[in-house]
Amino acid sequence: MIVYTPPKPAEFIPVIDLAPSFTGDSSACKAVAWEIHKAARDTGFFYISGHGVPRALMDGQLELAREFFSLPLEEKLKVDARHSNCTRGYEAPGVQTLDDGSPPDLKEGFVIGCDLSDDHPYVRAGVPNCGQNQWPQNLPHFRERYEAYIAEMFRVGRHLMGLIAQSLDLPGDYFEDCLREPLFNGRLLKYGPQPVDAAFNQIGAGAHTDWGMITILLQDDVGGLEVQNAAGDWISAPPIPETFVINLGEMVRILTNGLYHSNMHRVRNNHSGRDRYSVPTFFDPDYFYTVRCAPTCMPENGKPDFREMTVGAHIAEMYRKTYGLTA
Numbered sequence: 001m002i003v004y005t006p007p008k009p010a011e012f013i014p015v016i017d018l019a020p021s022f023t024g025d026s027s028a029c030k031a032v033a034w035e036i037h038k039a040a041r042d043t044g045f046f047y048i049s050g051h052g053v054p055r056a057l058m059d060g061q062l063e064l065a066r067e068f069f070s071l072p073l074e075e076k077l078k079v080d081a082r083h084s085n086c087t088r089g090y091e092a093p094g095v096q097t098l099d100d101g102s103p104p105d106l107k108e109g110f111v112i113g114c115d116l117s118d119d120h121p122y123v124r125a126g127v128p129n130c131g132q133n134q135w136p137q138n139l140p141h142f143r144e145r146y147e148a149y150i151a152e153m154f155r156v157g158r159h160l161m162g163l164i165a166q167s168l169d170l171p172g173d174y175f176e177d178c179l180r181e182p183l184f185n186g187r188l189l190k191y192g193p194q195p196v197d198a199a200f201n202q203i204g205a206g207a208h209t210d211w212g213m214i215t216i217l218l219q220d221d222v223g224g225l226e227v228q229n230a231a232g233d234w235i236s237a238p239p240i241p242e243t244f245v246i247n248l249g250e251m252v253r254i255l256t257n258g259l260y261h262s263n264m265h266r267v268r269n270n271h272s273g274r275d276r277y278s279v280p281t282f283f284d285p286d287y288f289y290t291v292r293c294a295p296t297c298m299p300e301n302g303k304p305d306f307r308e309m310t311v312g313a314h315i316a317e318m319y320r321k322t323y324g325l326t327a
């Protein structure tokens with residue numbers, strides 16, 4: 001049993017080297033899992049190094065974002081997410097509002113997810129947010145390049161889920177059953193410099209927590225990501241070369257009965273005078289998996305503080321809220 005103790009406010013976000021966890025040595029794996037345990041109880045955010053994703057693939061993915069957003073508007077509008085029945089494709093600035101009650105986010109985006117054909121059982125059953133991606137046609141090898149990146153995100157995502165299981169004293173394969181057909185949602189994001197005429201409290205991405213299990217974020221060297229620590233203070237998550245920022249989504253809070261945090265974060269591209277590009281990948285379990293308190297986190301009275309939920313229903317609900325969609 002992991003006894004609950006209140007978190008300490010973090011002043012910085014740790015960098016966790018995953019390399020020892022790939023050696024197959026179980027005590028090295030346990031040590032990495034323990035680092036994750038501490039970071040998850042502290043901020044819910046950490047950087048990873050030693051993940052094995054080639055530097056060229058990371059740089060190439062940021063380049064892909066730059067190339068896509070540099071296309072003429074009419075080209076981007078050919079894959080407008082408003083043409084998609086599953087919120088995939090191009091999003092102009094101001095389409096999403098991550099912080100309810102604030103003005104819309106200034107970021108510009110491109111969204112993809114699992115590419116499910118029309119005869120996939122989920123698509124036939126009308127499951128929300130399931131369907132086909134819209135791929136831009138006039139960018140050479142866009143799809144192949146994105147898919148190569150996503151394959152690596154799946155590898156890292158699965159590995160992290162194994163470490164998170166171990167960090168909670170669960171068997172390393174605890175999540176295998178719910179990762180048969182994991183959902184992912186990938187975004188390319190562009191943040192222009194913070195405009196002087198932005199509305200009150202209008203920033204690149206408004207304060208929010210992520211909805212799913214884990215987010216694997218690649219950011220360029222511009223900076224602007226900020227994270228709220230346990231004391232309520234905002235601390236910055238500056239770019240660190242060859243790392244990803246990992247943050248834990250709302251499902252981890254349910255899974256751990258609040259032991260691990262899913263922190264607020266936001267983006268304001270304030271100081272650079274340059275555009276900022278980032279690529280978050282949201283890695284979530286199977287659509288119909290019910291996220292509930294793990295046995296090692298169950299309070300003594302057997303009544304967790306958070307309601308269980310299916311992955312898909314929660315994500316569909318968050319799409320409705322942040323895009324102002326009606327049910």
Ligand SMILES: O=C(O)CCC(=O)C(=O)O
Nearest residue numbers: 189205219225267278280
């Ligand atoms: O662009 C970033 O650094 C963060 C984006 C983010 O938080 C999100 O898309 O959920």
Ligand SMILES: [Fe+2]
Nearest residue numbers: 208209210265
């Ligand atoms: Fe986020």
